[in-house]
Amino acid sequence: MLKAITGTKDILPTDIRKWKYLEKIVEEIFTSFNYKEIRTPVFEETALFARSIGEETDIVGKEMYTFLDKGKTSLTLKPEMTASVVRAFIEHSLGKQQSLNKLFYISPMFRQERPQAGRQRQFHQFGGEALGSTSPLLDAEIIIIVYKILSILGLKDLAVKLNSLGVPESRENYKNLLREFLKSSKDKLSEDSKKRLDQNVLRIFDSKIESDQEILIGAPYLIDYIDEESKNDFEVVKNLLMQSSIPFEIDPKLVRGLDYYTKTTFEIVSGKVGSQSALCGGGRYDLLVSQLGGDPTPGVGFAAGMERILLACENEHSFNLTEENIDLYIIILNKDLSSKVFELALKFRESGIIVDYDYLDRSVKAQMREANKFSARYVLFIGGDEFQSGKLNLKDMKSGEQKLIGLDNYQQIIHLVGK
Ligand code: HAM
Numbered sequence: 001m002l003k004a005i006t007g008t009k010d011i012l013p014t015d016i017r018k019w020k021y022l023e024k025i026v027e028e029i030f031t032s033f034n035y036k037e038i039r040t041p042v043f044e045e046t047a048l049f050a051r052s053i054g055e056e057t058d059i060v061g062k063e064m065y066t067f068l069d070k071g072k073t074s075l076t077l078k079p080e081m082t083a084s085v086v087r088a089f090i091e092h093s094l095g096k097q098q099s100l101n102k103l104f105y106i107s108p109m110f111r112q113e114r115p116q117a118g119r120q121r122q123f124h125q126f127g128g129e130a131l132g133s134t135s136p137l138l139d140a141e142i143i144i145i146v147y148k149i150l151s152i153l154g155l156k157d158l159a160v161k162l163n164s165l166g167v168p169e170s171r172e173n174y175k176n177l178l179r180e181f182l183k184s185s186k187d188k189l190s191e192d193s194k195k196r197l198d199q200n201v202l203r204i205f206d207s208k209i210e211s212d213q214e215i216l217i218g219a220p221y222l223i224d225y226i227d228e229e230s231k232n233d234f235e236v237v238k239n240l241l242m243q244s245s246i247p248f249e250i251d252p253k254l255v256r257g258l259d260y261y262t263k264t265t266f267e268i269v270s271g272k273v274g275s276q277s278a279l280c281g282g283g284r285y286d287l288l289v290s291q292l293g294g295d296p297t298p299g300v301g302f303a304a305g306m307e308r309i310l311l312a313c314e315n316e317h318s319f320n321l322t323e324e325n326i327d328l329y330i331i332i333l334n335k336d337l338s339s340k341v342f343e344l345a346l347k348f349r350e351s352g353i354i355v356d357y358d359y360l361d362r363s364v365k366a367q368m369r370e371a372n373k374f375s376a377r378y379v380l381f382i383g384g385d386e387f388q389s390g391k392l393n394l395k396d397m398k399s400g401e402q403k404l405i406g407l408d409n410y411q412q413i414i415h416l417v418g419k
Contacts, residue, residue, distance in 0.1 A: 007113070007121025009307075017321050018310055022153065023106055026126045029149050030104040033141060035128050038103040040084040042110075046074040052083035052288055054259025056199040063111040065121075077110035082260070082285065082301060083292075085129045090294035100132035106306075118276030118308040127282070127303030131289065134298045136233040139264045139284060140240035142302050146268060146280050147246050153309065154318030157271035158279070160241070161251035164234040164264050165202075166226030168287070174225040175201050185215045205253040221252035230263045237264050260285040266302070272315040273308055280304030325375035328417050330357035331367045333383025341382055344410060351414045371397070378417050 004010055011019060027037075046066050053059050065077040078084055085103055088094070094101045106126045113119055128145060130138045143160065150158060165171060178201050182189065186197065190209045197204070202222070204212060226234075241248050248266075256265050265283030273279075282302025289297040313319060328348060330341050341357050348355045356374060358367045371379050381393040391404040394413055405412050 005121070007115035007119075009120060009122075017324065018313070019306070021319075021321060022306060022310065023126075025149055025152050026104070026106060029145055029152070030128060033102065033145055035102040035104040035130075035145075038085060038088065038105055039107070040078070040081070040088050040105075042108065043075045043077050044084055044087065046076040048083050048087055048292070049076055049079060052086065052258075052260055052292060053080065054200075057257055057259055059111060059257065063113055065110045065112060078107075079109055079111045080258070081105050081107060081109070081125060081127055081303060082129060082258075082288070082299075085301075086131070086288055086292055086294070086299065089131055089297070090289065090292060095132060095289075095295060095297050098132075100130065102128065102130045104128040116276065118273050118305070118311050120307060124306040125303040126306060127280075127301060129299060129301035131297050131299045134233075134286060136236040136264065137240065138300050139233070139237045140244070142282060142300060143237075143241060143248075143266055143268075144244055144246060146282075146302055146304055149304075150268065150279065150309065153313050155270065155272075155279075155309075155312055155316055156318070157312075157316060159269050159271070160246060160248035161254050161267045161269065162234075162238070162241075162248050162264065163251055163254040163266070164223055164226050164230050165255070165261050165283070166222065166230040167262055170225055170227040170230070171202075171222065174220070174222050177220050177225065178202070178204075178222075181219050182215065188215060200259075202255040203257070205255050206257070216253075222255075223250070223252045234264055256281060256283065260288040260291070262286045264300075268304075270308070270312040272312045276308060278305070279308050279312060323375055325377055326354040326356055327376070327419070328353055328355045328378045328380055328413075329367075329371035329374060329376035330355065330380045330382060331364060331371065332358055333364060333381055334387065335361060337382050337387070344380075344382070347410055348414060348417070351418060353414065353417050380413065 049064060050060050059079050064079055067075060069075050089101060104127065107124065108122055109125050110122055112121055115121060128142055130142065147160065179197060182197060186194065188211065190207060190212050193204045193207050193212050205216065207213065254265060254267060261283045263284040263286065267278050267281040269277040270279050280302050284300040286298040288299060330345060332338060332341050345355045345357055358370065376397055379395045379397060386393050386404060390407045392407060393402055394405055394416065395402045
């Protein structure tokens with residue numbers, strides 16, 4: 001039997017409502033902050049991700065779906081959106097049309113990771129990117145946007161973690177300091193961390209291996225070595241979050257897995273989704289646009305994993321969608337009337353009423369069962385003696401009340417059934 005690829009999942013009609021609910025909230029909140037939606041292609045030139053996310057990162061080094069197309073161009077299914085948004089921003093000169101561009105997206109992403117609860121190979125992110133200002137007001141706003149979305153969903157077990165990675169100059173100085181600190185324990189580090197020592201020393205903080213974490217005890221933290229401007233901006237972000245009653249903690253070990261960050265970074269983790277606990281992550285990337293060939297333009301943004309958020313909602317029983325129902329189910333008592341039913345159903349649907357009827361020549365009893373399965377608010381019987389005398393029988397399924405309505409008076413049905 002052919003099956004979906006490992007690490008990918010079908011979203012079936014039974015699940016689609018919670019996805020739509022989440023998407024609706026995302027759209028509403030971003031719109032209230034005047035963010036405009038952007039959609040970019042699912043694949044891009046591989047070089048875009050290699051140059052922006054960083055050659056030495058796990059994403060670029062191990063996780064990308066990269067292939068040669070027939071023209072021998074190396075293409076990659078997007079593992080994240082920031083690079084694509086920045087590429088589109090530069091390509092379409094969006095910065096010339098508007099000095100500040102606030103953009104949001106909802107899109108599938110692809111990373112070849114080991115699948116587990118909350119980690120898939122095709123997953124979905126929503127996120128936002130604000131390009132054109134260094135103001136820490138925007139850093140605070142993006143955290144507020146995602147915190148708001150998670151709160152509306154009813155999630156409670158959340159921790160907002162903040163750090164600042166400073167600018168590259170202060171970070172480079174600090175990296176040398178950290179390497180110096182780790183030098184004497186180099187042989188005791190795990191193989192992965194040994195590799196990171198030269199190429200990506202900050203990521204050693206991300207190691208899940210206990211002995212690595214023991215070695216890190218007493219290590220200097222980047223946050224204590226960042227430049228003045230990053231420090232001041234970080235203070236502003238903290239104050240704005242306090243002013244907005246968003247609880248947060250400083251996590252000096254939060255280094256993020258992508259190379260483009262500068263200054264303030266953050267993650268929000270849930271206590272309810274197991275080991276894949278990061279619901280979202282983001283921060284500032286003031287150098288990325290110029291690195292990719294655009295005019296120097298600061299940026300800040302975040303992305304959130306939708307599967308993980310919905311998993312957290314499920315585990316926290318955070319929201320209950322009301323039962324889905326249709327407005328009207330037409331029950332055909334006399335098979336000869338199917339073209340009449342067809343015609344009537346179209347008329348009702350034109351008025352925005354959700355209508356269904358039987359296409360399988362089923363018995364009246366089976367049709368009634370189907371109406372109940374769809375939780376139809378009303379049932380309309382067509383046929384029998386009533387039809388002979390030019391009438392249709394409309395039943396209100398909640399009250400049980402029945403009404404005979406003239407065949408030509410379908411407007412009355414629309415009036416009664418319409419919400
Ligand atoms: P990221 O931390 O790589 O950041 O991903 C953001 C979120 O996507 C994670 O916190 C997680 O919820 C979700 N996610 C990542 N990988 C998977 C996976 N394999 N399965 C399920 N969910 C996953 C970024 O992608 C940056 N572009 C965020 C950003 C935007 N920074 C600035 N602007």
